[in-house]
């Protein structure tokens with residue numbers, strides 16, 4: 148059985164792939180039905196036209212036929228048709244017996260759908276990666292932070308407030324001493340809000356110099372000289388889109404930033420540094436302060452407008468010394484976490500737990516956590532029975548007469564506040580030492596005593 152010319156013509160016409168035939172200079176001799184379907188060109192508008200003309204008219208971005216003619220060889224390229232269709236084209240030169248090109252036959256396959264699927268797959272893979280990261284992050288948070296302890300009555304009433312407010316969009320101000328768990332509670336509120344699947348972004352407001360802070364918070368837009376296009380760097384306000392922004396120590400924000408932030412909150416949009424296009428805000432604001440924010444407002448430490456925007460609902464977190472029932476529970480939890488991390492379970496004696504319960508804990512939970520880590524590292528047996536420093540060992544009952552005790556507390560509170568503010572402003576131990584006229588060693592020691600975090604300049608991030 149032989150194949151007739153009409154069979155071949157029928158086969159070419161019914162081929163799902165497009166077939167495009169030109170002569171030796173690229174003039175179209177024939178296109179099959181599939182080309183009309185793929186490119187939406189009509190035969191009568193194409194046959195007789197040179198490929199160069201079609202490219203010039205913008206019908207295609209490049210021509211595989213012309214490339215094959217130039218190279219005198221088979222060429223395969225991606226070709227975009229003006230209608231938005233993406234094709235893969237293989238152009239094959241057909242040679243005469245004397246080696247000159249007689250015709251070029253091109254196979255054209257529509258890959259628009261394939262590209263869309265590929266893009267979809269890439270997006271799904273990126274999402275998958277983001278989910279995996281989120282799971283890893285949550286897992287490590289669970290391992291690191293354990294349960295949020297709140298057995299003491301004072302803390303239980305705080306948790307009731309947090310539970311009530313979590314479901315609303317209301318801005319919350321968390322007021323408490325450093326290390327008392329303001330950040331932890333902010334995270335808890337976010338995790339129990341409608342926004343829990345979106346980012347939780349923390350900004351240490353006293354952590355960065357003003358200009359850097361502005362860029363971090365609002366983002367920036369700069370013209371890239373090499374490409375002539377704007378290079379956009381989103382700020383934390385954008386990164387928190389759909390989620391929660393936690394402004395730690397809000398009163399430490401420079402006044403100019405406070406003003407910009409207050410404007411953004413009231414208008415619902417902000418402008419990137421160097422940009423003039425408004426960017427929409429979609430976030431819930433939680434903030435914290437160590438000092439009485441109302442006092443700060445009266446002193447001019449925080450602008451009126453910003454104060455009223457962030458202080459819609461205030462939660463006061465008690466210092467650890469006012470929730471002593473939680474101390475043994477926290478101590479045990481920290482030991483469990485250490486055991487998980489280092490693979491060695493170590494207990495603690497009841498007598499030592501009682502001592503911990505009575506200690507002053509001026510640095511609050513953070514100080515307790517650090518103490519437990521030190522006791523764990525130093526422990527030699529199966530149970531920790533001693534190892535507190537004289538300061539930690541000093542019980543609140545042994546703080547002297549009530550007057551002496553309160554004087555001591557007032558002095559310590561004042562010292563802590565001054566240091567806290569100095570660290571917010573000057574960042575480094577050298578800066579603080581210089582500003583307060585104390586030695587750098589003393590600045591380090593006092594930061595440790597009051598569990599003040601000495602911040603490393605760096606990009607604040609998703610917490």
Ligand SMILES: Nc1ncnc2c1ncn2[C@@H]1O[C@H](COP(=O)(O)OP(=O)(O)OP(=O)(O)O)[C@@H](O)[C@H]1O
Pocket residue numbers: 292294295296297323324325326327328329330331332395477512513516598599600
């Ligand atoms: N209720 C709690 N139960 C268990 N751990 C807690 C609790 N509250 C705080 N912590 C832990 O105590 C440490 C200090 O808490 P956190 O960082 O939230 O304090 P903070 O008030 O934000 O202090 P700072 O502003 O100095 O960072 C963290 O390790 C945190 O996980």
